[in-house]
Structures are given as C-alpha cells and as structure tokens.
Amino acid sequence: MAPLNPALVATFAPPVMEARRWLDGVHFPPDRPLINVSQAAPVDPPPLALRQAMADAALNQPQAHLYGPVLGNAELRAELASTMNRHYGGTVEPAQVAITQGCNQAFTAAIATLAAAGDEVILPTPWYFNHAMWLRMNDIRAVPLPCGTGLLPDPEQAAALITPRTKAIVLVTPNNPSGAEYPGGLVAAFHAVARRHGLVLILDETYRDFDSRNGAPHDLFLDPDWHRDVIHLYSFSKAFRLTGHRVGALVTGTPRMVEVEKFLDCVSISASQMGQIGALWGLRNLMPWVASEREGILTRRTAMMEGFAGTEGWELLGCGAYFTYVRHPFDLPSPDLCQRLVREAGLLMLPGTMFRPDGGGDEMRIAFANIDTAGIAEFFTRLRRFTL
Incomplete structure (x- = not known):
C-alpha cells in the first residue's frame, strides 16, 4: 500500500x-x-433579501467569480472591524482582520502561525472536536483541561499544565459542545495567564451572536495591546446562514498577519467571493x-x-x-x-x-x-x- x-x-x-x-x-x-x-x-x-443581493452580484459583478485578496476583501475587513469596535469597544483595525474559508480555517491558520510538530496547545474539555483533530493531524499535542462546575475551565489549572512546549490556550464561548457562556472575568483571567507565560489566547466566538447576555461579553479589546497575544475567531455562517459559502474571520496583530497570508495563499488563495459579498451585505443590512x-x-x-x-x-x-x-x-x-x-x-x-x-x-x-x-x-x- x-x-x-x-x-x-x-x-x-x-x-x-x-x-x-x-x-x-x-x-x-x-x-x-x-x-x-x-x-x-x-x-x-439565508434570508431572501441576502440571496437576492448575492444573485445580483453573481450576475453583475465580474469580480464575484475571480480570485480576491488573500486576506479578504477590503470592504468586508473594514466592516467587520467597525462592527467589532461597536460591539466590544476598543480598537480593531481593518489590517488586523483576515477573512477565511469558514471559522475552521481561521483556527487552522492561527495554529499554523503558532505551533509545529511536538508543541502543545491547551484545550478545555469537553472540546470542539475539529480543534483536536487539526492539532492531532499536525502532530501537535492537545493538552486537555477538564472543565468544572458549569463546564467552566479554571485558569490556574491551565497555568499548571503549561510546559516549555506550550504555545496557546484555546477558549470557545459560547462553548461548543457545552453551550457554556464564559464570564468576562474568566476570559480576562485566561488572557492574564497567557500573557504571563508568553502564550497566545485563541478566543473562538463563532456563536457570539446568540449569547444570552446583552452587550460585550468581555473587555479584551479595551486593552490597547490586545493584538500582541490574542487571536480572535468568528464565523458568518451561523449569523447569516452562509454555511455553504464558507466565510469566517481571524483577528490579530498585523505582524502575525504576514504569516496568516502565507498559510491562506497555499490552502485557499482567497475566501469565497460570493460568501464575502453575502457577509458584507449581511453586516450592513441584517443585524436587526x-x-x-x-x-x-x-x-x-x-x-x-x-x-x-x-x-x-x-x-x-x-x-x-x-x-x-x-x-x-x-x-x-x-x-x-x-x-x-x-x-x-x-x-x-x-x-x-x-x-x-x-x-x-x-x-x-x-x-x-x-x-x-x-x-x-x-x-x-x-x-x-x-x-x-
């Protein structure tokens, strides 16, 4: 064989x-x-109006059928940055946003910039299985962090798992698979652990649009240096029902974007143009x-x-x-x-x-x-x- x-x-x-x-x-x-x-x-x-906007683009925008910029279309990057600034406060610049073929690809790009075979990444358990799968197939050790009451992870227990090979801690909130919503103070405590140990906090908020809490669920972006050690992941698939069009996002500092661009250029060249057109129209028209x-x-x-x-x-x-x-x-x-x-x-x-x-x-x-x-x-x- x-x-x-x-x-x-x-x-x-x-x-x-x-x-x-x-x-x-x-x-x-x-x-x-x-x-x-x-x-x-x-x-x-997706809602009919969004489908009509995408159909119009398919018929009348030649660029909808061509490669786009590797890090995503400029208008969508800027719109998502503006949306995040309204939602979280703080400042996210368009250059700190990359558009990916779904949020899973955003995670794979983040890991590609951080870790190599033999390194370690801490994942709270129960974990999102695609995260664990990607680490395993790249020979990166997924270090399980068992969650406690309310299926919430403990930052000090995470700190005890850190070794010289640890590169990142991953949080998903609202969580898949548990549904747990991580309190803002807990997210901040994990960020403090990551910063203290020179690690990156990867925060996957694929389901943030369905959080039961009103307002910003955490204040990470109020820290002017958030971009040093935070990678934020998001998906348009759930918000606008764009699953088949594969469009997500990765938000981080511009130095890391240089490496993200290398990765994306090899695996997708650019995210789906139709997906990006739909996501942009959704951000501008569908938030109600x-x-x-x-x-x-x-x-x-x-x-x-x-x-x-x-x-x-x-x-x-x-x-x-x-x-x-x-x-x-x-x-x-x-x-x-x-x-x-x-x-x-x-x-x-x-x-x-x-x-x-x-x-x-x-x-x-x-x-x-x-x-x-x-x-x-x-x-x-x-x-x-x-x-x-």
Whole structure:
C-alpha cells in the first residue's frame, strides 16, 4: 500500500460524518420522522433579501467569480472591524482582520502561525472536536483541561499544565459542545495567564451572536495591546446562514498577519467571493434580523432547560447558544445509547466520547438550533418514553 501520513491516520474520524452513518438502513415512519440534533449548522437558506443581493452580484459583478485578496476583501475587513469596535469597544483595525474559508480555517491558520510538530496547545474539555483533530493531524499535542462546575475551565489549572512546549490556550464561548457562556472575568483571567507565560489566547466566538447576555461579553479589546497575544475567531455562517459559502474571520496583530497570508495563499488563495459579498451585505443590512434570530434561539434554550428539568434521571450540565450538554441515566456507553436512540426513538445526537480524549461515556451533546419549540416538545416526549 502507498504510504500514508501517520499523524493523519492516527486522527479520529469526523464525528458528525460517523453519526450520519448510524442512519444507514434505519426506517423512520411518517408519524415519527427523524429529529436530528447532531449538528449545529443552520439548515435553512439565508434570508431572501441576502440571496437576492448575492444573485445580483453573481450576475453583475465580474469580480464575484475571480480570485480576491488573500486576506479578504477590503470592504468586508473594514466592516467587520467597525462592527467589532461597536460591539466590544476598543480598537480593531481593518489590517488586523483576515477573512477565511469558514471559522475552521481561521483556527487552522492561527495554529499554523503558532505551533509545529511536538508543541502543545491547551484545550478545555469537553472540546470542539475539529480543534483536536487539526492539532492531532499536525502532530501537535492537545493538552486537555477538564472543565468544572458549569463546564467552566479554571485558569490556574491551565497555568499548571503549561510546559516549555506550550504555545496557546484555546477558549470557545459560547462553548461548543457545552453551550457554556464564559464570564468576562474568566476570559480576562485566561488572557492574564497567557500573557504571563508568553502564550497566545485563541478566543473562538463563532456563536457570539446568540449569547444570552446583552452587550460585550468581555473587555479584551479595551486593552490597547490586545493584538500582541490574542487571536480572535468568528464565523458568518451561523449569523447569516452562509454555511455553504464558507466565510469566517481571524483577528490579530498585523505582524502575525504576514504569516496568516502565507498559510491562506497555499490552502485557499482567497475566501469565497460570493460568501464575502453575502457577509458584507449581511453586516450592513441584517443585524436587526440577526437579533430576532437570537431571540428565537434563546426561546429554544429556555425550552431545553425546562425540558430537562422535567425529565427524570437526566442531568443538565450546560446550555447556551446552539447546544445543550447533558449526563444520561442509563447503564450504557453513550455511543451505544445514541445508536439505539436513532433506531428506537428517531433521535440523532452525539455522544460525549466524541468531545473528550477519554471518558464521556455518560454524556451527550444536543444541538437544538434547528428544531422549534414544538420539535423540542416532541424530542422530550420521545426521550421520556425511551427505556433500555
């Protein structure tokens, strides 16, 4: 057999794709269709007005079909910087913004500027599996930082894990998979640990538009030197339902942008022009619509919290943005339980084992953003009926 990269071979399979294979050969009767709470990506298309703007660009803007600047279109970089300054305070310059092919690529670019094989990056657990996958396939050690009460990580425990090989600490808030919203003081404490040890804090706020708190969730950007040791990640996919157009962002200091540009030039040359056109139009026209979407997500969040409060044996560990993270009551490992729930209850969710290097056998992640309150009620009806 032809050689294969051993680091890639040693990386676990994509969890969402693995879970989809559990559907093979399973029949879902009309009166009990599948309720899929395995993936957080929006399943509805962007609003009609956004689609019309993108269609107009496709027909009338020749540049929409060509390569663009490697770090992103100037108008979008400037608009996102302005949006961030309004949201967080402080100052983000357009030159400190790069547009990427989705937020996953923003993470890969950040790591490419920071770490090499044999280095270490601290990830709170349960972790976002794509972060752990990218580190593993690059032979970078993902150092697990177990979360405590409320699935919040402890900055001093993180400090105790730091070695000469550590390059960064990664935080995701609101968190995927747990839904936990990290208090501003906690984010600041992690930033202080990173700065004290000469590390970078990577802050992934893919789901910031659905945070239950009003106003800025932290004050990192009020520090005039934030750009020295903060890399901020964002996704337009969730805000404007642009998942198929792959458009995200990385925000950091301009010296690091030199290295980011090298990486992006090799892997994508430039982010999707249609995605960038859609994101720019969305930032300029759709923020009231995003606010209404947020209210809908918060209504679903409340329904999930109330549902688990009334479901015997299940323990709610975290809930926010798109996600609920729970502990199940059954004497069965969560991967086996999840597959039985597909076959016997028409429910597809992900086991906690997909979000940890080990353990998680009594945990589940539920991505509830794509089911309405009626769907949530049906979800709990089926969950309460299920028995081993």
